[in-house]
Amino acid sequence: MTTAAEDVPLLAARDLRVDFRVGGERLRAVDGITLDVARRETLGLVGESGSGKSTFGRAVMGLVPLSGGLLTYDGVDPSDLGRRERRQLQARYQMVFQDSSATLNPRRTVLDSVIEPLVVHGRLSSRQRQARAVELLERVGLSEAHGRRYPHQLSGGQRQRVSIARALVLDPELLVCDESVASLDVALQAQVLNLLSALQRELGLSFVFITHDLGVAGHMSDRLAVMYLGSLVEIGPAGAVTCDPRHPYTAALLSAQPEPVVGGRSRERIVLTGELPSPTDPPSGCRFRTRCPMAQDRCAEQAPEWREVAPGHRVACHFDFDGRWDLATIGTRASVGSVPPGPPVAAS
Numbered sequence: 001m002t003t004a005a006e007d008v009p010l011l012a013a014r015d016l017r018v019d020f021r022v023g024g025e026r027l028r029a030v031d032g033i034t035l036d037v038a039r040r041e042t043l044g045l046v047g048e049s050g051s052g053k054s055t056f057g058r059a060v061m062g063l064v065p066l067s068g069g070l071l072t073y074d075g076v077d078p079s080d081l082g083r084r085e086r087r088q089l090q091a092r093y094q095m096v097f098q099d100s101s102a103t104l105n106p107r108r109t110v111l112d113s114v115i116e117p118l119v120v121h122g123r124l125s126s127r128q129r130q131a132r133a134v135e136l137l138e139r140v141g142l143s144e145a146h147g148r149r150y151p152h153q154l155s156g157g158q159r160q161r162v163s164i165a166r167a168l169v170l171d172p173e174l175l176v177c178d179e180s181v182a183s184l185d186v187a188l189q190a191q192v193l194n195l196l197s198a199l200q201r202e203l204g205l206s207f208v209f210i211t212h213d214l215g216v217a218g219h220m221s222d223r224l225a226v227m228y229l230g231s232l233v234e235i236g237p238a239g240a241v242t243c244d245p246r247h248p249y250t251a252a253l254l255s256a257q258p259e260p261v262v263g264g265r266s267r268e269r270i271v272l273t274g275e276l277p278s279p280t281d282p283p284s285g286c287r288f289r290t291r292c293p294m295a296q297d298r299c300a301e302q303a304p305e306w307r308e309v310a311p312g313h314r315v316a317c318h319f320d321f322d323g324r325w326d327l328a329t330i331g332t333r334a335s336v337g338s339v340p341p342g343p344p345v346a347a348s
């Protein structure tokens with residue numbers, strides 16, 4: 001049985017907005033995101049390049065200011081806290097970036113980089129910090145000897161392990177992993193993903209797992225949230241979103257995967273044409289309408305409301321879409337080919 005405290009989401013975003021000013025124009029990188037992340041949950045956040053995934057992650061980490069909406073951490077709004085309490089709260093939420101050079105100082109040894117957050121937060125004695133950093137390096141599959149090296153003396157996969165150790169040193173409860181394996185080759189990706197899964201099981205962590213790779217996201221996540229031009233379009237259990245996508249954008253992303261993610265039946269491969277519109281001037285109504293193969297007049301006039309299509313599976317589209325394309329209406333917004341049936345998907 002869960003306690004009341006456990007029912008409070010570890011992270012909650014409500015109508016979250018982040019704007020940047022670019023050349024005198026407002027660029028809304030995150031536009032009205034509402035979602036929760038539960039304890040010990042992995043929420044995958046997927047979408048094309050430029051859809052606002054990293055900006056959302058950076059907002060969670062307090063690295064970019066909010067332009068609107070609310071973020072609560074374990075039910076607490078950090079703006080209600082003093083500076084010291086806010087820092088303590090935010091230490092429970094850490095980020096692993098795609099590029100380890102963003103977190104590792106080339107002039108510091110690996111051990112010093114892992115220790116640094118403990119120094120900044122004034123935690124533990126010098127001897128204890130050293131021991132804690134070595135313990136974490138070992139936990140991520142490295143040794144004390146790796147700790148004496150500089151970042152350039154490690155491989156890309158080893159550097160990413162160091163970034164993970166550094167993110168864990170303050171004992172966080174939630175990690176935002178932003179394309180954390182994207183720069184690694186396939187074999188190393190698998191190793192680091194396995195490490196993250198093991199850490200999650202052993203430490204009871206929650207993840208926001210940001211990636212443009214739906215295959216990886218589907219494999220790692222309990223739930224998937226699909227983002228387009230700053231907003232979510234679909235959210236639900238990972239198996240449901242990947243096997244039974246109910247938003248045309250999700251279905252198009254899935255059909256563009258080199259390996260079929262959907263199993264069981266043959267389907268059309270839909271390749272979207274056109275670029276992501278500029279977030280400085282998003283389309284009216286449904287923002288996907290300029291590329292949506294299913295768009296109708298109503299889509300330009302009205303933004304779709306969220307609808308629950310199955311328990312916990314919600315979609316923002318005016319129409320019931322079952323993942324099968326009406327080829328007669330697709331026109332020039334997508335090109336169509338066929339995809340062989342994927343492997344059967346076992347019922348969970």
Ligand SMILES: Nc1ncnc2c1ncn2[C@@H]1O[C@H](COP(=O)(O)OP(=O)(O)OP(=O)(O)O)[C@@H](O)[C@H]1O
Pocket residue numbers: 020021022027028029047048049050051052053054055056212279
């Ligand atoms: N500091 C910034 N100043 C101005 N615009 C920014 C800034 N950071 C991001 N943007 C813009 O915000 C939008 C969202 O960018 P973001 O990096 O969040 O996308 P993303 O989904 O993480 O993309 P990718 O998959 O390429 O990493 C883009 O249009 C980007 O150009």
Ligand code: SF4
Pocket residue numbers: 247248249286287288289290292293294295296299304316317318319
């Ligand atoms: S609301 Fe219209 S444009 Fe938007 S996804 Fe649905 S069909 Fe496409």
Ligand SMILES: [Mg+2]
Pocket residue numbers: 053054055178179
């Ligand atoms: Mg990004």
